[in-house]
Amino acid sequence: MTVPVAGVPRTLIISPNWIGDAVMAQPLLRLLKDAHPERPIDVLAPTWVAPVWQAMGEVDTVLEAPFRHGKLQWGERRKYARMLKQRGYADAYVLPNTLKFALIPWLAGIPKRVGYKGEMRYGLINVMHHDDPKAPRPMVSFYAALAMPPKRDVPLPPSLPRPAMAVDEQALAQALVRHRLDPKHRLIAFAPGAEFGSAKRWPASYFAELARKLMAERLETQIVLLGSPKDSEVTAEILALAPGVRNLAGKTSLAEAIAIIARADAMVSNDSGLLHIASALNRPIVAIYGPTDPNHAPPFSDRSASLYLGLECAPCRQRECPLGHHNCMRGIGAGMVKREVEKVLLKV
Numbered sequence: 001m002t003v004p005v006a007g008v009p010r011t012l013i014i015s016p017n018w019i020g021d022a023v024m025a026q027p028l029l030r031l032l033k034d035a036h037p038e039r040p041i042d043v044l045a046p047t048w049v050a051p052v053w054q055a056m057g058e059v060d061t062v063l064e065a066p067f068r069h070g071k072l073q074w075g076e077r078r079k080y081a082r083m084l085k086q087r088g089y090a091d092a093y094v095l096p097n098t099l100k101f102a103l104i105p106w107l108a109g110i111p112k113r114v115g116y117k118g119e120m121r122y123g124l125i126n127v128m129h130h131d132d133p134k135a136p137r138p139m140v141s142f143y144a145a146l147a148m149p150p151k152r153d154v155p156l157p158p159s160l161p162r163p164a165m166a167v168d169e170q171a172l173a174q175a176l177v178r179h180r181l182d183p184k185h186r187l188i189a190f191a192p193g194a195e196f197g198s199a200k201r202w203p204a205s206y207f208a209e210l211a212r213k214l215m216a217e218r219l220e221t222q223i224v225l226l227g228s229p230k231d232s233e234v235t236a237e238i239l240a241l242a243p244g245v246r247n248l249a250g251k252t253s254l255a256e257a258i259a260i261i262a263r264a265d266a267m268v269s270n271d272s273g274l275l276h277i278a279s280a281l282n283r284p285i286v287a288i289y290g291p292t293d294p295n296h297a298p299p300f301s302d303r304s305a306s307l308y309l310g311l312e313c314a315p316c317r318q319r320e321c322p323l324g325h326h327n328c329m330r331g332i333g334a335g336m337v338k339r340e341v342e343k344v345l346l347k348v
Contacts, residue, residue, distance in 0.1 A: 008040070009090035010060075012105060015045035015053065016095045018195070019254070019273025022052045023163050023280050024139040024297060025095055029058040030161040031147035032093075042087065044104070051255040052277065055165040067100075081107030093146050094118075094125060114146050139297045162300035163280035167262040175259035179248055185220040188341070189261055189278070191269035192238060193231035193249065197319025199291040200270050202329050202337075204234045208241035209334035210268065214341065215244055225249045226257050226274055266345055268337060275299060284344035286337055290328030291316045305340040307332050 011032055015022055022045070029041055040060035043053040053062045066080065067073050077100070085108045092105035097118030105113045106124045114127040122128070129150045131137055137145065137154060140163065145154040176183055192207045194200035211223045223242075225235045229250035239247055252260065261267060261277055266284040269275035271292045278285050279299040287299050287306045293315040294306040308314075314328045321328075 008038070008088070010088055011036070011039050011041045012084065012087075012089045012092040012110065013041060013043045014092065014094045014096065014101050014104065015043055015049050015065075017046055017049065019049055019052055020271075020276040020297065021095070021139065021143075022049050023165070023273070023276040025143040026056050026058070026163040026165070026280060027140055027161040028093065028143045028147055029056060030164075031144055033058045035147065039090070042089075044084075048254065051253070051258060052165070054255070055167060055258055055280075057164075057166060073100075077103055078107055080104065081109075084108040084110075094121075095143060095146075099124070116146075136296065138295065140300075157298075157300065163276065164282075165258070165277065165280040167259050167281065171255065172259045172263055175252070175256045176263060178256070179224075179246075179252065179260065181222055181224070181246075181260070181263075182220075183263070185222050186218060186265050187222045187224065187260075187263060188214060189264040189267045189269075189274075190223060190225050190238075190245075191227060191267065191272050191274035191278075192225060192234045193227035194270045194272045195228070195230070196272075199316070199318055199321050199326070199329075200272070201234065202270055202288045202290075202332065203326075204237035205241060206330075206332075206334045206337075207268075208238045208245075210337050210341075211238065211242040211245050213334060213338050215242075222246065224260065226252070226260065266341055268341060271297065279304070286340045286344060288329065288332055288337065290314065290326070290332075291318055291321070293317075303344040305344055307337065307340060 041058055042061045043059050044063045044065055045053050047064050050062050050064050053059050081104055089110045091112035092110045094102050094115035097116055099119045102121045102124035113125050115125040116129045141154045141156050144160050215221050224246045227249035231249045235247045235249045262281045264283055267278040268286045271289050275287050279301045282301045284303040285299045285301050289308040294308045309331050311328050
């Protein structure tokens with residue numbers, strides 16, 4: 001942990017719990033740094049999200065939150081707030097909409113506390129922003145707006161900075177060696193999971209078909225599956241149907257997954273946190289959307305394609321298909337995705 005310099009005010013960011021949201025909050029940090037280049041930015045983040053913030057150049061120190069998920073832990077928060085008070089924060093940006101995270105900067109006596117209305121937070125947040133749940137702001141705009149005075153209309157991409165992350169070359173090389181990936185051969189990463197729910201998952205059999213097509217076309221192609229241990233059922237189905245695919249889901253740390261994505265020649269992903277990491281690393285991406293709106297959280301990389309059928313029932317934003325047919329994802333065939341992979345690989 002960086003020792004604060006006496007008399008130099010700092011900024012505190014309280015991280016969302018979702019990896020993708022953390023990535024899309026990076027433009028907020030860029031705007032804050034532009035406004036106060038002398039002010040170090042610290043991020044208080046859950047352990048599982050910390051590697052995302054560590055890959056952002058604007059961040060001085062990542063403080064890993066010691067709190068259990070879903071628990072108020074009033075005594076622990078008061079104790080932690082006393083530690084934060086010693087670090088001399090001038091302002092805090094509370095990105096989660098919950099009450100318990102808004103308590104921390106208030107208890108720490110941070111004078112400027114910025115966030116959205118959220119969950120009964122009047123007084124805890126003293127610079128209050130509002131979002132319309134019927135017409136939610138795109139995620140990058142949602143977070144970037146916190147750098148500005150509260151207002152109804154906010155800047156939209158591409159007028160805002162786009163999310164950006166970077167990986168140390170040594171970390172990248174070490175991840176390739178540890179997972180026996182050949183840097184001389186094409187590397188395509190698949191992210192077949194989706195933490196939010198099954199509705200956002202392109203069928204595993206389609207991922208397998210795509211893998212077979214890509215490996216048949218170019219035999220030395222390395223295809224890796226990335227994700228968490230929760231994706232084991234999906235990855236097992238892909239491996240059974242596409243021998244030769246490497247399963248790294250649940251076998252890498254998030255920092256290693258970020259490094260592997262940074263080296264990937266292309267990424268094929270559902271709307272997930274790993275998709276947005278690939279976007280911030282400016283990798284070629286084919287993003288597959290079904291129950292979510294690609295305009296709400298699109299990839300921003302120079303070479304990307306978003307596949308979305310825009311069915312009458314979409315975007316439903318549900319965890320499971322409420323109609324039971326999952327046509328928004330089943331209607332996107334492996335051949336369609338392969339054509340887009342070829343385009344992003346060849347596009348200059």
